[in-house]
Each structure stands twice: as structure tokens, then as C-alpha cells.
Amino acid sequence: MNRLRIPFVLLVVAPAVILALGGIYSAYRSWAALGPELDRHAAARAVEYMRFYRDDLGERLRASPERLAAQAAELGLERFTVYGARDQVVVTFPDATPLPLALGDEGGEALLAAARRGNAVVDLVMIDDRATWLAYLPDEGSLTAATVRAETGPTDAFGEAVAYDMALYLGTARALASRDDWPSELSRTLIDSLAGFDRALSVEIGEERVAAAPFKDFDEWDVTGAVVIRRAGMDPLMPAPPFVGMLALALAAGLAAFFVARVTFEAGGRAEPRRLRRKFALALVTPALAAAVLAAGDARVSARGTDSLLALSGRVVSDLGNLDAIPIDRLARLAGADAARLTADTLAAATIDAPAEALAELHSETGRIRIGGRRFAYRAVASEAGQQIFLLTDPLEDSRKTALFWLAGLYGLLAVGALIYASLALSAGSRMELRETMAAWSFIAPSLVLLLVFSAAPLLFAFYLSFHGWNLLEPAKPFVGLGHYIELAGDGLFWNAAKNTAIYSLYVPLTMACALGVAILLNRSIKGVALLRAIFFLPYITSFVAISIVWQWMYDPNFGIFNWILGLFGLGPFPWLNSPSTALLALIIMAVWIHIGFQMVIFLAGLQAIPNELYEAAMIDGAGAWRRFWRITLPMLRPTTFFVLVTSIIGSFQVFTFVYVMTEGGPLHATDVIVYHIYQNAWQFLRMGYASAMSWVLFAVIFAITLIQFRLLGRRMTPS
DSSP: OGGGHHHHIIIIIHHHHHHHHHHHHHHHHHHHTHHHHHHHHHHHHHHHHHHHHHHHHHHHTTSOHHHHHHTHHHHTEEEEEEEOGGGOEEEEESSSSOOOSSOSSSSHHHHHHHHHTTOOEEEEEESSSSEEEEEEEEETTEEEEEEEEOOSHHHHHHHHHHTEEEEEEETTEEEEESSTTSOSBOOHHHHHHHHHHOSOEEEEETTEEEEEEEEEOTTSOSEEEEEEEEEOSOOTTSOOOOHHHHHHHHHHHHHHHHHHHHHHHHHTTOSOHHHHHHHHHHHTHHHHHHHHHHHHHHHHHHHHHHHHHHHHHHHHHHTTSOGGGSOHHHHHHHHTSEEEEEETTEEEEESSOOOHHHHHTOOSSEEEEEETTEEEEEEEEEOTTSOEEEEEEOOGGGTOOHHHHHHHHHHHHHHHHHHHHHHHHHTTTSHHHHHHHHHHHHHHHHHHHHHIIIIIHHHHHHHHHTTBOOOTTOSOOOBOTTHHHHHHHTOHHHHHHHHHHHHHTTHHHHHHHHHHHHHHHHSSOOTTHHHHHHHHHHHHHSOHHHHHHHHHHHTOTTTOHHHHHHHHTTOOOOOTTTSTTTHHHHHHHHHHHHHHHHHHHHHHHHHHTSOHHHHHHHHHTTOOHHHHIIIIIHHHTHHHHHHHHHHHHHHHHTOOHHHHHHTTTOSTTTTOOHHHHHHIIIIISOOHHHHHHHHHHHHHHHHHHHHHHIIIIITTTSOO
């Protein structure tokens, strides 16, 4: 069995090593991605924390001038001036020098313009190369202009709450920092990237990886700076990687390769094929179980990552103090999650539609809950007044299964390699048989790879999507289980599309009868028969989009050729594509015209394969044309007829182009077919998960119909 050693290394050992290393790498990358995600989440929370501080400062500055003067030290107030009508100075503090309006070049004019429109605004600007809070507060004909010294108090408070160091930069220069070792300036490229992406990013500053989020002006429009954070030492919130699953996968992959080698060399190429394949299948069970263990470990790590995100949000919210006075939507923005407030088991306010009974049953501090078919991870935060604040978000383990996705592909590589190697092992009796088998697999390998990558992988991914609420515009991809399939059972539009598809498929037997008749007429040696065959086949190879547009003109109720012909006989005009009673019929007529050519070619091939001796013998026996057709042509065409029937039925259930171009499913869903309905849900309504569920239902229907055809007609379709 020396000749099997090289195939064994290439087909079994190499895929086993790839499975082990690839599985470990994907699990590690999935774990490593949690750190930057936690950092980005913290950076986003830091921005909201600074916004909250800015809004709170504006509320505190709305006090009367006398109270502002009394609380100047507490507020960090440096100067303020109250202007009356026509910008007349009414009050100044702390001396008689009024604070000028539109102070500073970086935002002062915009702030003043917003205040003139009646908005109370506060923003952080640079005044005399120093970060300062500048406020303009209109109130019943007066305008208060105030400056407050910007200290590191907010950044220090946030850092202590979440165990992160935080700095705030205005433009590219540092304005506020909790530590002196922050860089004095940020690159312009980083600020532009934050403005372009408009979300927190994980970046490198020097030799250190940090998280940065855009800091915007008072009206949340222009990016004026950046909030940068980094971890302060070891973060206890970061979960440990799934070491047990990694080790199990590595050992199982090696054990599977060893078992395959042992089975092969013990069999010596003389084992029964079924028994050898069974042993190979058993050898693949161990890495499959280990891959499942690793995927489960990765899901647990993602779940702990979700708990870490909520724990960080809980720390931010808890640091605010009086949670009862903060609006629930403001709390949700601060936490970066949905929020609900309960008072004595009564839902006081919430940012999601959640029944109070469901939240009242939550007794643990953290966990999972299903609300309205959607799964949430939650964390409870107690307020000073005894209220319960629940923070809810989509669990990471429901949306990020990186290890599971890659493991399925890598395990498929190992399984295919073992299958090919089993075929080689069975033909290892002679060197010639082994060479022939290896040559055969070498020729089909490129097609097999393309089939796995572009057919099997998308099929499995669509199956995965069908169990998730997958929207291209939303980062959360919650696991919904069988929710899409249950919704599908009660979706009247889907069943209407299924009915239309079934009616449309009735063109198949009509087309087959016409195609067979045309094939019989053109199955003879007459002048110009090749041209006639090409004319009939031409519609099938023409662009379906172009055909649809031309037929749409032909069906036009005003100048279409069909209504013009009917008008010669005093009929019509008919609204072919504009009436629910005729639109689907119009598509069926066009489908018959298009597919006759293809089916004619297949029937011609079948007719030309029938030996002429059979017809000659029948004619000698006195059989007429009809009897020859009924007793010879039809029985000998059974395999051809079966092939045309199966492929045409499958094609009829996948019709899309004609409906998309000509009717868009209308009028009144009269031509809405399954594939077009799938397209609408996927790309118009952005419900990828629901569309994937419909795709799998369509696959099951086509598979069942094809299987029934094979069971009922397959054996009868062999020539007598």
C-alpha cells in the first residue's frame, strides 16, 4: 500500500491539519475581535457620556444670573454676560467687562446663530488656545453668554467608572486628557476617517492600539474632534478563549487521520466497499464532534462578550447618579442598548415594546429573555429610588458564529478529501486502476471546488440565515429559530405566489407537446431544415430581458401587435398585462414560445437515436404513421421525455426575469411568483433571513416534486 501514502498525505493529513489550524485560528480571531469591539463600545459610551455632561451643563447654566454668580465656583464658571434687546448688556460676572458675543473663531458664530433661533446651546471650543465650554442660552428676550473652564473631571469620572483611560481632542490637538502620556496631536487622517465612518474605530496610535470615536458639535452635525480611550491595565470583563475546544479539535483531527490510515492499510485494498466507507465515515465522527465542541465554546465566549458589553454599559449608567430623573431614551443612548424602567413591577417607560410581565419575571442580574419572538441579553441596574433599569441588547452569540461558519467549510474539506481517498483505496488493487482513479478525480477537482464554493457554501449560508433576523442595515442579527418558517405558514402573499407558480408551470406539458410535434416535423432531410431548427431555437438563447421588453410592447393595449390582430376580427383590445385575469396567461403564452426551441432540440436528439430498422420493420408489418408513433416513437423517447419534464418543471418554479421586467408581480399580485417574492423580501424589504427561509421552502418543494417524478415515472421512462 505504499502507493497510497502520497494521496493519504494530500487528501487526509493535509485537510486534517487545515481543519485543526483553521479551526483554532478562527476561534482565536473570534475571541480576539471581542477586545476591539469592547473598546469601540466603550469609546461610543464615552462620547455619549460627554454629550450628557454637555447637556447637563446647559441645564445648570439656565439658572438666574444671581444663582449663577452664587454657584460660579461649583460650576467652574469663568465669565458670563446677560444681553437684553439689541444686545444691550444687562448683567456681567465677575467684573464689569462684558463677555463678547460669538467668542472664538471655532464655532462661536454657529453657536450664536443657533441661539438667535431660540436654541439653548453649549459646545466645547478653543479660546486663547485653551479648551472652554461656551454657552448661549436664550430666555424671554434675553441672551446669556457664559464660559466654563474645561477640566478633566468628566474624563476622569468616566475612566474610573469603566476602567479606561480617556482623552478628548478638539480638531487634532488634545483638549482634555486623564493622563499626561497621551499624544499631543492626532493625525488628520484619523479625524477624517472618523468623520467618514461616523462610528467608533479601533486604530493604532504610535505602537498602541486604542479606540476612537467622533466627537461632534452642538447640533451633532460636524465632527469637531475625537474621543480616544484605552484600557487601564488588565480588563476583567474580557472572557478567556475556548482553549478546551481548540485542544479537542487538534487532537480529534490527528486521531481521525490515524484511524483512516489504520483502516486503509489493514484493509489492503481488499475490503468490501460499503464496509470501508462505513469505517471512513466513523473516522469523521470524532473531528465533527470536536468541531461542535469548539463552536459551542466560541458561542459561550461570545455570550460572555455580550455580558461584558452590558456590564460596561451598566457601569456608565450607574455612574450618573440620579437615574430616575434621566429620560429613558437618554439612558438608552448612554448605554448603547434598549432600556426599560420598572417601578413596583409596573413598566414606567421603555424604548422597546416589551410587556411589563415579561420584565417583572427577571430576578437575576443578567441573563437572556425572549420578547415578541426576539431574543435579548439583559442586565439590571438599580436606581437610588428603588426602580429597576433593564438594559437589553441583541446577544453576540446569535449573530457572530465565525468559528461555526469556518468550521463547517473546513470540515467539508476533510470529508471530501476522505471520500476521494476512500475511492482511491478501493481501486488500489493495481497501479493502473489507481492511476485511472486519480486521473478521474484530477479532472473533476476544479468543478468540484467550484461546486463547493459557489453552490454548497451559499446553500449552507442561506440555511443559517433562515434562522436569523438578518437585515443589511442593522448590525444586530438576532437568532429567531423557526420564527421565519412559522411566519411563512401564515403569509398569504407567499401562498398566493406559490399558487401563481404552480399555474405558471402548466406551460410545461403544453410546450412539450408542441416541441415534440415540431421535432417530428423537422426530423427529416429537407431543404432548409437546419435554418428552421435555428429559428425555433433562437428565442431560447436570446436575452430574456430583451425578449421580455419586446413582448411587453407586443402586449401593449394601445399599439401592441396582438390587439391589432384581434382588432381585425372585431375583438379586443385586451389589457394583457394590466388585468389580473390575463396577466399570468400572457406570461404562459410567452413561455411556451421561448421554450419550444430548447425542448425541440432535446426531442430531436432523442428521435435521431431511434434505430431506423424499427420503423422499417413496422412498415413491413403494415403499421401506419400513428401506430408507428404510438408503438415506437413514444416508448423510445421515454428517457428524453423524462429529462425534459424534470428540467422544465424545475425551471418553471424558478421563473423570475419575465415577472421582474414585465409585471413586477402585478397587477394586484396576479403574477407574483415565489422567486420574485423572495427577491422582494431580500432586496426591497431587506429581510434576508425571511427570504432565505422561503428559498429553502422552495428548494424542498422542487426536491419533493423531482423525487416524486423519479419514483413514479423514472422506472417507466426506460425504453421497452
